[in-house]
Amino acid sequence: MREITTDNLPDLARGAAVLGTGGGGDPFVGRLLAQQAIKQHGPVTLLDVDEIDDDAVVIPTAFMGAPTVMLEKLPSGDEILHALRAVEELIGRKATHTVSIEAGGLNSMSPFVAAADAGIPLIDADGMGRAFPELQMLLPTLGGIKASPMALADERGNAVTLRTDGNAWAERLARAVTVEMGCSAAVSLYVLSGRQVKDHLVPGTLTLCERVGRSIREAREGHTDPVAAAAGVLGGRQVFTGKVTDVQRTTSGGFARGTAVLAGLTEDSGSTMELSFQNENLVATRDGAVVVSVPDLICVLDTDSGEPVTTETLRYGLRVSVLGVPCDPRWRTPEGLALAGPGYFGYEHPYEPLPHAEVS
Amino acid sequence: MREITTDNLPDLARGAAVLGTGGGGDPFVGRLLAQQAIKQHGPVTLLDVDEIDDDAVVIPTAFMGAPTVMLEKLPSGDEILHALRAVEELIGRKATHTVSIEAGGLNSMSPFVAAADAGIPLIDADGMGRAFPELQMLLPTLGGIKASPMALADERGNAVTLRTDGNAWAERLARAVTVEMGCSAAVSLYVLSGRQVKDHLVPGTLTLCERVGRSIREAREGHTDPVAAAAGVLGGRQVFTGKVTDVQRTTSGGFARGTAVLAGLTEDSGSTMELSFQNENLVATRDGAVVVSVPDLICVLDTDSGEPVTTETLRYGLRVSVLGVPCDPRWRTPEGLALAGPGYFGYEHPYEPLPHAEVS
Numbered sequence: 001m002r003e004i005t006t007d008n009l010p011d012l013a014r015g016a017a018v019l020g021t022g023g024g025g026d027p028f029v030g031r032l033l034a035q036q037a038i039k040q041h042g043p044v045t046l047l048d049v050d051e052i053d054d055d056a057v058v059i060p061t062a063f064m065g066a067p068t069v070m071l072e073k074l075p076s077g078d079e080i081l082h083a084l085r086a087v088e089e090l091i092g093r094k095a096t097h098t099v100s101i102e103a104g105g106l107n108s109m110s111p112f113v114a115a116a117d118a119g120i121p122l123i124d125a126d127g128m129g130r131a132f133p134e135l136q137m138l139l140p141t142l143g144g145i146k147a148s149p150m151a152l153a154d155e156r157g158n159a160v161t162l163r164t165d166g167n168a169w170a171e172r173l174a175r176a177v178t179v180e181m182g183c184s185a186a187v188s189l190y191v192l193s194g195r196q197v198k199d200h201l202v203p204g205t206l207t208l209c210e211r212v213g214r215s216i217r218e219a220r221e222g223h224t225d226p227v228a229a230a231a232g233v234l235g236g237r238q239v240f241t242g243k244v245t246d247v248q249r250t251t252s253g254g255f256a257r258g259t260a261v262l263a264g265l266t267e268d269s270g271s272t273m274e275l276s277f278q279n280e281n282l283v284a285t286r287d288g289a290v291v292v293s294v295p296d297l298i299c300v301l302d303t304d305s306g307e308p309v310t311t312e313t314l315r316y317g318l319r320v321s322v323l324g325v326p327c328d329p330r331w332r333t334p335e336g337l338a339l340a341g342p343g344y345f346g347y348e349h350p351y352e353p354l355p356h357a358e359v360s
Numbered sequence: 361m362r363e364i365t366t367d368n369l370p371d372l373a374r375g376a377a378v379l380g381t382g383g384g385g386d387p388f389v390g391r392l393l394a395q396q397a398i399k400q401h402g403p404v405t406l407l408d409v410d411e412i413d414d415d416a417v418v419i420p421t422a423f424m425g426a427p428t429v430m431l432e433k434l435p436s437g438d439e440i441l442h443a444l445r446a447v448e449e450l451i452g453r454k455a456t457h458t459v460s461i462e463a464g465g466l467n468s469m470s471p472f473v474a475a476a477d478a479g480i481p482l483i484d485a486d487g488m489g490r491a492f493p494e495l496q497m498l499l500p501t502l503g504g505i506k507a508s509p510m511a512l513a514d515e516r517g518n519a520v521t522l523r524t525d526g527n528a529w530a531e532r533l534a535r536a537v538t539v540e541m542g543c544s545a546a547v548s549l550y551v552l553s554g555r556q557v558k559d560h561l562v563p564g565t566l567t568l569c570e571r572v573g574r575s576i577r578e579a580r581e582g583h584t585d586p587v588a589a590a591a592g593v594l595g596g597r598q599v600f601t602g603k604v605t606d607v608q609r610t611t612s613g614g615f616a617r618g619t620a621v622l623a624g625l626t627e628d629s630g631s632t633m634e635l636s637f638q639n640e641n642l643v644a645t646r647d648g649a650v651v652v653s654v655p656d657l658i659c660v661l662d663t664d665s666g667e668p669v670t671t672e673t674l675r676y677g678l679r680v681s682v683l684g685v686p687c688d689p690r691w692r693t694p695e696g697l698a699l700a701g702p703g704y705f706g707y708e709h710p711y712e713p714l715p716h717a718e719v720s
Contacts, residue, residue, distance in 0.1 A: 156525045156529070157525045158522070158523070158524045158525050158529050158533065159522070159523045159524075160520060160521065160522050160523075160533060160537075161520065161521040161522075162518070162519070162520050162521075163446075163518070163519045163520075164518045164519075165516045165517045165518050169516070169518050172540050173518060173520060173537055173540050173541070175540075176536040176537055176539065176540040177520075177533055177536055177537060179536065180532050180533050180535075180536040181533070
């Protein structure tokens with residue numbers, strides 16, 4: 001157990017955006033929202049998963065939508081608590097704790113808003129160990145846990161609740177509502193018991209985010225390589241360094257979809273990497289061959305500063321380094337791959353697990 | 361107060377489809393659903409508006425979506441009670457009565473399913489005196505009554521609830537959910553007190569539907585003109601008789617939209633009528649000049665049999681007669697016209713109220 005103050009937020013948001021693999025929302029927006037909530041209500045208590053009772057009532061929150069839109073249409077912050085309260089009303093119980101469902105610049109930070117506003121502790125964990133674009137892509141889905149009862153809320157005060165026949169229907173209906181709400185909405189879903197948090201979530205994600213964010217900052221301050229520092233903390237490896245020469249991006253069906261082309265620099269000179277994304281980076285190919293693929297993590301960092309680059313901030317001329325990071329082993333099972341492997345996203349390549357590098 | 365048995369349903373459904381002005385759902389589907397519910401639970405008690413207490417809790421139900429789809433994707437019937445129960449849960453009170461929000465082959469019949477399944481009386485009234493394509497187009501909207509709390513349910517068991525910032529947002533969000541549910545859904549909305557029913561609904565609509573349906577049947581049986589019989593009961597007038605020569609129809613945005621062209625027969629020979637519709641018939645022009653326009657009713661009947669022709673059953677070669685029927689006077693106020701007049705639907709012509717014909 002520890003207290004998170006506004007001092008922790010910059011490292012946390014930076015590292016969360018690295019684990020967000022291009023998605024999970026903007027770290028600047030996320031940090032501002034969390035900062036505002038902590039300034040208003042005081043520090044947030046962060047608990048390890050083994051510090052909670054098995055019968056705890058854990059209600060997660062997140063933002064859903066196209067990250068391209070969220071940069072323009074800023075959340076008010078109030079919609080997060082509205083969504084949480086709507087789920088409490090549906091289940092007839094109050095949340096004793098909250099937790100993040102995915103790592104990401106916004107979606108690791110918005111749970112601090114929920115915790116601060118509701119006055120409840122936050123659990124140091126998340127539902128994926130990364131970010132994924134669709135809401136059924138959560139480790140609890142593999143454990144048979146239902147996304148609904150679920151709520152969505154927008155900044156105008158509109159609130160929608162769902163009880164669905166399976167998590168894929170929750171995604172379909174919630175996506176349609178999100179698009180109509182202007183392509184972004186606060187959501188609350190996947191009500192979990194304390195036992196289910198221990199069995200199905202990835203423990204320690206927020207602390208890992210903070211360590212990644214800190215390692216980048218300290219490397220930069222110490223004039224060492226921030227990308228290598230992040231790779232060391234994550235047990236990942238640098239798979240490419242290059243300059244962005246093309247970005248194709250559309251916002252369709254409630255997602256930001258597209259590709260980015262990188263021309264290799266230094267030891268990668270003469271090679272080309274192409275990144276395909278749907279909110280998150282899905283596949284990285286080098287000269288046409290797949291190098292890293294979902295469910296493994298593809299993290300894009302600014303080569304000089306080590307700052308994470310989200311898919312909506314990728315732009316021509318940026319010099320970036322691409323990290324491949326092994327995913328949680330549960331994503332590598334047949335069930336995990338069916339839920340979020342290359343085939344689900346329409347790719348034909350088989351999944352080749354990225355080997356673990358040494359963790360520094 | 362009277363009891364409605366399955367014997368009343370054929371006339372009721374036929375007349376309801378006439379008042380549905382081409383929309384409001386298919387009378388055959390509506391009759392089957394009501395028949396099944398009454399066979400299972402017994403007759404439904406129909407009350408006049410002045411027979412209910414001012415503090416009655418009245419929860420309406422209906423089907424929302426594109427009628428073209430509802431003919432293919434038949435409702436299971438269970439979704440109506442699911443939607444009603446979801447609203448009861450939201451407001452924390454049980455319905456004492458139910459009522460129809462619009463006249464129509466399906467939407468005047470599905471309230472019988474709600475009444476039979478829930479074991480509550482049905483009020484002889486509706487929210488428009490006709491059918492309109494969007495859910496905010498209800499006389500209670502003019503009285504400041506909110507569509508939400510609202511629920512949608514589909515035949516798979518998915519349920520969605522809405523609390524929205526105004527009735528236009530209820531339409532937007534509910535339409536998006538309906539489209540995702542496969543373009544049709546059962547809805548429950550516009551919770552009303554008994555007092556509000558008396559102040560804002562159109563009284564006697566179901567009895568009027570039954571009279572219209574009976575007059576058509578009796579005229580047919582007596583070898584007199586069924587179209588003239590319906591016009592007499594409704595205080596409307598026949599504005600055209602012709603043969604359908606062209607139908608353009610698309611299902612888009614959760615609506616069936618299109619136009620139909622009629623070539624005049626007998627006294628209308630040499631003239632052409634064009635009907636424009638969005639689920640319901642909106643505008644009828646004769647040789648380019650507007651003859652009847654929303655909010656007045658444009659009812660299309662088979663010339664020989666007098667059977668109502670919905671916009672989704674309009675087809676080449678059909679011989680039809682078009683009735684113009686004056687709408688409820690509240691639709692003719694500036695507020696009523698802003699909500700459902702020609703301008704709202706994108707037409708530039710001014711609204712010319714159709715004169716009342718003598719009621720037989």
